[in-house]
Amino acid sequence: MSEDQILNEIEQNKDIYIQLLRDILQAESYNPPGNEKNVALIIDKYLKNSNIKSEIFPFGENRANLIAYLNDNIEGKNLLYNGHMDVVPPGSEEEWKNPPLSATIKRKKVFGRGAADMKGGLTAMVIALKILKKLNLKLSGNLILTAVADEETGGVLGTGWVLKNKLTTQKCDFAVIGEPSGLDPLPKAIILGEKGRIELKIVTNGISCHASAPFMGKNAIYMMSEIIQNLEKLKDNIPKIEPPMSSSELKKQMSEAFPSKDIFEKILSEQPLLQNVIKANTLFAKSLTMINGGIKPNVIPNKCEAVMDFRLLPGQTTEMVLNALRKLVNNLGYQIKEKPTGSPEEIFVYIEVLKQGEASYWENWRNSTVLTRFHNIIEKVYEKTPIYFFLPASADAAYYRNSNYCNSTILFGPGMAGTAHAINEYISIQDFINAIKVYSLFAYDFLK
Numbered sequence: 001m002s003e004d005q006i007l008n009e010i011e012q013n014k015d016i017y018i019q020l021l022r023d024i025l026q027a028e029s030y031n032p033p034g035n036e037k038n039v040a041l042i043i044d045k046y047l048k049n050s051n052i053k054s055e056i057f058p059f060g061e062n063r064a065n066l067i068a069y070l071n072d073n074i075e076g077k078n079l080l081y082n083g084h085m086d087v088v089p090p091g092s093e094e095e096w097k098n099p100p101l102s103a104t105i106k107r108k109k110v111f112g113r114g115a116a117d118m119k120g121g122l123t124a125m126v127i128a129l130k131i132l133k134k135l136n137l138k139l140s141g142n143l144i145l146t147a148v149a150d151e152e153t154g155g156v157l158g159t160g161w162v163l164k165n166k167l168t169t170q171k172c173d174f175a176v177i178g179e180p181s182g183l184d185p186l187p188k189a190i191i192l193g194e195k196g197r198i199e200l201k202i203v204t205n206g207i208s209c210h211a212s213a214p215f216m217g218k219n220a221i222y223m224m225s226e227i228i229q230n231l232e233k234l235k236d237n238i239p240k241i242e243p244p245m246s247s248s249e250l251k252k253q254m255s256e257a258f259p260s261k262d263i264f265e266k267i268l269s270e271q272p273l274l275q276n277v278i279k280a281n282t283l284f285a286k287s288l289t290m291i292n293g294g295i296k297p298n299v300i301p302n303k304c305e306a307v308m309d310f311r312l313l314p315g316q317t318t319e320m321v322l323n324a325l326r327k328l329v330n331n332l333g334y335q336i337k338e339k340p341t342g343s344p345e346e347i348f349v350y351i352e353v354l355k356q357g358e359a360s361y362w363e364n365w366r367n368s369t370v371l372t373r374f375h376n377i378i379e380k381v382y383e384k385t386p387i388y389f390f391l392p393a394s395a396d397a398a399y400y401r402n403s404n405y406c407n408s409t410i411l412f413g414p415g416m417a418g419t420a421h422a423i424n425e426y427i428s429i430q431d432f433i434n435a436i437k438v439y440s441l442f443a444y445d446f447l448k
């Protein structure tokens with residue numbers, strides 16, 4: 001049987017696969033600045049050696065996206081695998097037990113920056129492509145792999161660019177993004193939606209003067225303080241939106257991992273982590289994360305800058321948040337200017353969008369038989385039932401879903417979401433091999 005052929009092939013080549021993962025982990029692609037081309041070159045070579053059509057699209061300084069096709073057929077149904085090549089910088093390297101680029105193997109795990117997020121998933125997808133090519137199975141339709149840049153800084157130059165410029169004639173019937181979807185202590189999750197994120201800069205512009213006569217000026221830090229004290233009012237000004245998966249739905253999904261509902265309720269009541277996961281997945285969140293103001297102890301400051309981080313539910317937009325914030329500022333009696341005038345004599349507030357990534361959700365997942373098949377393959381390979389879930393972090397999936405290019409996009413990959421971006425990031429080798437099995441078996445099932 002073809003499934004056995006696939007599984008045998010994987011069992012026999014584990015060491016080669018682990019070596020490819022280590023090569024890719026050792027290729028530095030910290031973003032910023034990116035350097036994704038280091039990774040693209042390794043993938044391109046590996047695929048071309050397997051007679052798979054692969055093309056690198058370089059940009060900027062040593063950056064690149066890559067697209068590969070299992071075959072020449074683009075008329076039939078297409079399955080899209082997506083993985084990002086960039087990783088977040090390692091932070092202070094001294095804190096790592098093994099250097100972040102060493103790809104050290106210890107205790108059946110591979111350690112290194114990007115092991116979970118998401119060079120493990122990306123490598124497993126590359127290998128799945130090779131396995132299907134090598135076994136020369138009879139397939140209709142195509143498997144397309146996009147290895148992208150820029151995900152960690154918003155994805156405009158990665159998935160956004162590929163979608164706009166390269167996937168214009170290839171339709172997509174189902175897409176998998178290989179982000180780590182382990183949610184320890186829960187079983188593997190299939191992620192159907194993610195929250196959005198925006199980053200706003202708020203500048204209060206006051207009037208500077210000598211601190212001996214503060215009434216002659218306008219203290220910009222006090223202005224900011226007024227805004228901060230009123231932030232709770234923001235949510236009254238933002239349209240109420242039901243979370244895509246309610247608390248009870250999320251609880252129901254989580255409870256399936258436990259022997260009984262009572263045991264789950266008991267564990268939930270004892271585990272703040274699980275409670276917080278539910279909270280983060282169902283609520284609009286806002287935080288003031290940076291603040292800066294003042295130049296001297298005896299000078300009334302004329303400028304104070306703050307940065308805010310917002311996490312949006314699907315349906316909430318940047319414009320909604322901006323409008324709510326503008327209303328709040330106006331109600332405090334301050335003018336809002338479109339540009340910082342630089343004038344030391346004016347009192348106003350300036351708001352700037354620094355970053356924005358939309359939330360998204362696959363509404364119709366309950367009706368998808370393809371998704372059920374994906375679910376069943378995971379269950380078989382991992383010997384544990386996966387759960388359907390939502391993610392409080394944002395991901396490239398929003399590009400596919402919100403443009404209607406491919407609503408049926410899911411996140412599934414090896415590694416624990418909790419170790420992403422962390423010191424001593426790792427992936428378990430068994431998890432990595434299992435992901436290769438899932439990606440290969442599913443692609444075969446989808447295209448046979």
Ligand SMILES: [Zn+2]
Pocket residue numbers: 084117118151179
């Ligand atoms: Zn990621």
